[in-house]
Amino acid sequence: MMKYLDELNEPQREAVITTEGPLMVIAGAGSGKTRVLTYRIAHLINKGVDPFNILALTFTNKAAREMKERISKVVGDQEAKNLWMGTFHSIFARILRVEAPLLGYPSDFTIYDTQDAQSVMKKVIEEMNLDKDIYKVKQVLGRISQFKNNLITVRAYQNTPELIEADAAAMRPRMGELYRAYVEKCFKSGAMDFDDLLLRTNEVLTRFPEVLHKYQERFKYILVDEYQDTNHSQYLIVKALASRYENLCVVGDDAQSIYAFRGANIRNILSFQQDYPDAKAISLEQNYRSTKTIVGAANVIISHNKEQLDKTVWTANEQGTTIPVYRALTDADEARYVASQIFELQMNEQLKNSEIAILYRTNAQSRAIEEALRKRGIPYRVYGGMSFYQRKEIKDFIAYLRLLINQNDEEALLRVINYPARGIGQTTLNKLVVASNQMDKSIFNLLEEIPQYAGKLGINGPTSAKLYDFIMMIKSFQVMLQNHDVYEVSMHVAKTTGLIKVLKEDDTPEGISRLENLQEILNSIQGYVDEQKQLDEGDPSLSGFLENVALSTDADNEDDDGDKVSMMTVHLAKGLEFPAVFIVGMEENLFPSMMNLNTRQELEEERRLFYVALTRAEKFAQLTYSVSRFRWGKIVDSEPSRFLEEIDDKYLDWKNLNVGMPLNRSGLDANLFDDFSQVPRFEPKKKVEKKTLSRPEPVKPKPGLKPIGEAKITNQNNGEHVNLVAGKTVVHDRFGKGKVVGLEGDPNNIKAIIQFETAGEKKLLLNFAKLRVLD
DNA sequence: TACGGAAGTCTTTTT
DNA sequence: GACTTCCGTA
Numbered sequence: 001m002m003k004y005l006d007e008l009n010e011p012q013r014e015a016v017i018t019t020e021g022p023l024m025v026i027a028g029a030g031s032g033k034t035r036v037l038t039y040r041i042a043h044l045i046n047k048g049v050d051p052f053n054i055l056a057l058t059f060t061n062k063a064a065r066e067m068k069e070r071i072s073k074v075v076g077d078q079e080a081k082n083l084w085m086g087t088f089h090s091i092f093a094r095i096l097r098v099e100a101p102l103l104g105y106p107s108d109f110t111i112y113d114t115q116d117a118q119s120v121m122k123k124v125i126e127e128m129n130l131d132k133d134i135y136k137v138k139q140v141l142g143r144i145s146q147f148k149n150n151l152i153t154v155r156a157y158q159n160t161p162e163l164i165e166a167d168a169a170a171m172r173p174r175m176g177e178l179y180r181a182y183v184e185k186c187f188k189s190g191a192m193d194f195d196d197l198l199l200r201t202n203e204v205l206t207r208f209p210e211v212l213h214k215y216q217e218r219f220k221y222i223l224v225d226e227y228q229d230t231n232h233s234q235y236l237i238v239k240a241l242a243s244r245y246e247n248l249c250v251v252g253d254d255a256q257s258i259y260a261f262r263g264a265n266i267r268n269i270l271s272f273q274q275d276y277p278d279a280k281a282i283s284l285e286q287n288y289r290s291t292k293t294i295v296g297a298a299n300v301i302i303s304h305n306k307e308q309l310d311k312t313v314w315t316a317n318e319q320g321t322t323i324p325v326y327r328a329l330t331d332a333d334e335a336r337y338v339a340s341q342i343f344e345l346q347m348n349e350q351l352k353n354s355e356i357a358i359l360y361r362t363n364a365q366s367r368a369i370e371e372a373l374r375k376r377g378i379p380y381r382v383y384g385g386m387s388f389y390q391r392k393e394i395k396d397f398i399a400y401l402r403l404l405i406n407q408n409d410e411e412a413l414l415r416v417i418n419y420p421a422r423g424i425g426q427t428t429l430n431k432l433v434v435a436s437n438q439m440d441k442s443i444f445n446l447l448e449e450i451p452q453y454a455g456k457l458g459i460n461g462p463t464s465a466k467l468y469d470f471i472m473m474i475k476s477f478q479v480m481l482q483n484h485d486v487y488e489v490s491m492h493v494a495k496t497t498g499l500i501k502v503l504k505e506d507d508t509p510e511g512i513s514r515l516e517n518l519q520e521i522l523n524s525i526q527g528y529v530d531e532q533k534q535l536d537e538g539d540p541s542l543s544g545f546l547e548n549v550a551l552s553t554d555a556d557n558e559d560d561d562g563d564k565v566s567m568m569t570v571h572l573a574k575g576l577e578f579p580a581v582f583i584v585g586m587e588e589n590l591f592p593s594m595m596n597l598n599t600r601q602e603l604e605e606e607r608r609l610f611y612v613a614l615t616r617a618e619k620f621a622q623l624t625y626s627v628s629r630f631r632w633g634k635i636v637d638s639e640p641s642r643f644l645e646e647i648d649d650k651y652l653d654w655k656n657l658n659v660g661m662p663l664n665r666s667g668l669d670a671n672l673f674d675d676f677s678q679v680p681r682f683e684p685k686k687k688v689e690k691k692t693l694s695r696p697e698p699v700k701p702k703p704g705l706k707p708i709g710e711a712k713i714t715n716q717n718n719g720e721h722v723n724l725v726a727g728k729t730v731v732h733d734r735f736g737k738g739k740v741v742g743l744e745g746d747p748n749n750i751k752a753i754i755q756f757e758t759a760g761e762k763k764l765l766l767n768f769a770k771l772r773v774l775d
Numbered sequence: 776t777a778c779g780g781a782a783g784t785c786t787t788t789t790t
Numbered sequence: 791g792a793c794t795t796c797c798g799t800a
Contacts (some may be wrong), residue, residue: 060790114789194790210776261788362787364791384789425776553790571788593787609788632786635791 004039004074008032014251015282016040019047019221022276023268025251028313029298029578029615030289033251037225038067040249041083042074044221051082055219055241059226061087061552063575064433084219088234089194090551092201096192099204099211100543108543110191110402110409111550115390117141117193120411128174135172143167144179146197149231149263151202154180188442189410194273205240216244225574227252227272231263233478239275246276255302258571258609261602270309287313287615289577291320294617297651302611304646305604306663320619322653325586325644328626329659331365335372338582341622342378342565345580349620353379359613361591365584366567367628373565383568393503393514394521398549400493403478404542408442420498423466431457445619447471473497484587486524486542494522568609570613581617583610586625587638610643623652730773 005013012032015025016039027033045051058064064086084091097107106741112120117552121137147157157163159174167175169178186193192200205212222242224230227250242248250272257266273279287295295315302308313728324341328334338358338465340626345351358369365386373380388394396419399412407413415432418424436443446453447467454464473496481489503515525545532540556702568577592606625640646653728740 177781197790231777259789262790364786365791421777477780551790590787595787605788629791 004042008035008039011282011284011288012036012039015284016043018280018282019044019049021249022246022272022279023249024227025249026281026282026283026309026311027251027253028283028287028294028311029281029611030287030315031284031313032286032288033253034063034067034070034575035286036284037223037251038070039074041067041223042071045071045075045079049221050651052084053220054083054085054223055091055221056085057088057091057225057238058085059087059229059575061090063225071212076264085552088230088237089197090547092197093547093551095215096197096200096204099208100192100200102204102208103200103399104187105192105200106190106284106406106408108190108405110189110406110412111197111547112186112191112193112411113390113550114194115395116191116411117660119415120185121178121182121190123433124178126741127437128177128181130174130178135174135178140172140175140178143172143175144182145195146263147179147185148199149233151199151233151236154183158631185410188440189407190406190408195233195759198231198237202233202236204242205237212240213244215241220245221247222249224248224517225249225252225775226256228254228257228266228269229259229264229396230268231259232265232268233263235265235268240521246278248276253305254759255305255608256574256612258574258605260605264515266307282398283311283315285311287315288317290315290615291619293320293322293651294614294621296488297323297647298611298614300648300651301614301643301646302608306600307604323647323651324622324655326622326624326655327640327657327659328624329369329628331626331629332372334584334624334626335368337368337624338373338584338622339376339378342373343376343580345620349580350459353563353565355579356582357568357573357576357580358569358582359482359570359573360582360584361570361593361609361614362585363569364631365590369584377561378534378565380565380567383566384553387553388517388520389552391514391517393499393517397494397499397518397521400474400477400497401490401542402546403444403474404493405546406479406488407444407474407478410436410443413443416497417467417470418712423462424463424470428459428463428467431459436470438579444471444474448768457465481542485529486540486545487522487529488735489542490522490525494518501606509699531720570609573616574612577616577618579618581613581620582622582624583613584624585629586623586641586643586644587629589638590629592643607643610641659722722764 005016008016009032012035015023015036024267025033025036027036030396033233041054041056044054056064056067058067068080068083068085071083086094093111096105096109101107102110118137120277121141122132125132125135125137125140132549147153147163152160152163154176157179164176167173186196205215208249219241222238224238229252237246238250250269252269254266254269257264257269258698260266274283290298292315295313295317299313316335326334326337328337342353342356345356346353347463356472358380360366360369366382366385370380370382391397397417399409399415402412404407414429416428431441435453436446450459450464450467450471453459454461459467477489477493477496480492484492499518500515503511503518506512528545528548532544566576569584583591588594589597591610592603596606623644625644626638628635632637726740730738730740
């Protein structure tokens, strides 16, 4: 029955069978961390612990789901089903559904995602008449997030002169007021943002000892995965819950801490043994995932960091091949190289697409690669970026559904009260917001009695009637929800509100795709209803569906249909592994990111990020960088990443170093790079190599020195960077064919004067105009 | 009030 | 490039 223990090495087994007392497992990359966690939980259950008493906090929903499946295989579905397993946010949202009323929130509180929060803050700043260039929405919210993650409430802020002074010194003296107004608006709307889910959990556990006691008794055994990425708020929740039984097992790797920007505090893991003096520490150092080359290179990288726990990751695996480092000329060239290498891996190594991943530092890098993969006919899936639920048409529809559950949700109400258009304008809405603030009444409640208030607010008869109609429509949906299933109501909402109609009227490709998306969300609601009915856990609730929507990420969606190459940011790749991994964009200011070059801590986090990226690879890793890249609508020269120089050359295989950028040509010869076996391979001696690396190509004229006789643009035909000069014939999407008459303006922002055959002469900014060059 | 076009602004990573 | 904002027009 406990045969699984034989599948573990010594430290792994110890981590599994040490079930009582605090335990810290430092798990190096690829050291079988997930295996330890699953078997540990299975072991607890086999020992007779009730799954209801086990809480396992994972970093992603996907990790939770996969782990649950694996546990099911050992202990059976029935037992595994009752485990409390999920992300901090989803587990504590679930608990707050029960406990939030103690804090004055409705149990059907709405969860605001980042977009909602930004929209609320934008309105708060406008209502307070503050300068939006000084009080930038994202910055203000970032600051508030810091407060919340450190449990600094509005009151605590007001009582902390250092914070007030710091904000004053940063030219934002009214931060405290903004914080208060934002929190009040959320509270009034019955809404919590992501940080609130943790903050309010802390609050309820602190203020209500009996609640704390209840959950301490419930969660006798607690496991936390990726402990190095917990923030202070999460840390305190865990600490509070575990303080009674102290059966707390944290698993993590300080070398893989990559979420400091979100408040993660690496100290949480570094000082675990101070928090729990009796804690046992186990370190898993044998890597089962990667080749010696990959492990060796990764170790070299991470050794450049100062702040870390002592450990040595090693492997008994084969040596493996050296890591190719390809120097591309443009981002398009880089993408083409990756596509061609994927093709080769398939031919030579019989790898499936699904065994290959392309990792990048920023989502924006996916575009060029997608294009190259499409050209080669390689199927792929891009994870992250704009998720399905973030799309406007989906958010609009969801906003209606949110209103049915929580009519005080002001963000949702303002979003849809005039969409589709029903003649309710900004002026009217401003009056309503002001009145709502003054009367301390939600807009919805105010509108229920609009006939009696309209005159006082200066709202005319027809408008008042429209407002009333809207409220009555929402109320009719609410009534319908009482005796119809969620799917039926959703369908009715989509039709009655006119959402389907407006989308149908738009027959552009984008419009059609928006309609399809609406269709898809309706399908997924139906899927949810069916699934919940099967699980037989009462009637499927709309609020349950909405919670899934708010807390699920793109990576969680399991439409793993077919054999596709995975594309994602390095952050998203955490916890995953692939036989072959490409890490692209290994350039200064990109990886490491130009935003993180200021302090050693920031740079070390970038380095850990690279460490994470490289250790995703089992057999094949490849690195690429480009000497020029299309960024911010401009071509930007770039230098190879310092991380490349940090790796010992014995692990690397430099490619394409002596191919230069053709100067004074109208463009790159695309065919030159199509067959990569033809590209001269230059294996330089060490000295030359380093030199080449820091100055990899002939010095090109800086953009500022360039006369306005020519301009580099990206040709819409083929994505090539070409030089545009007077006399060229170009095609514009709207204006048609035309001849370039001249170029003028600032070198960074060149205007082309183009004489179009039908549209006449136009001046177009090259940073924006989409031109195809004909000759 | 709605819409479209053009200019302006911002680009890191995510629950 | 993507998104927002501003402005003119219907």
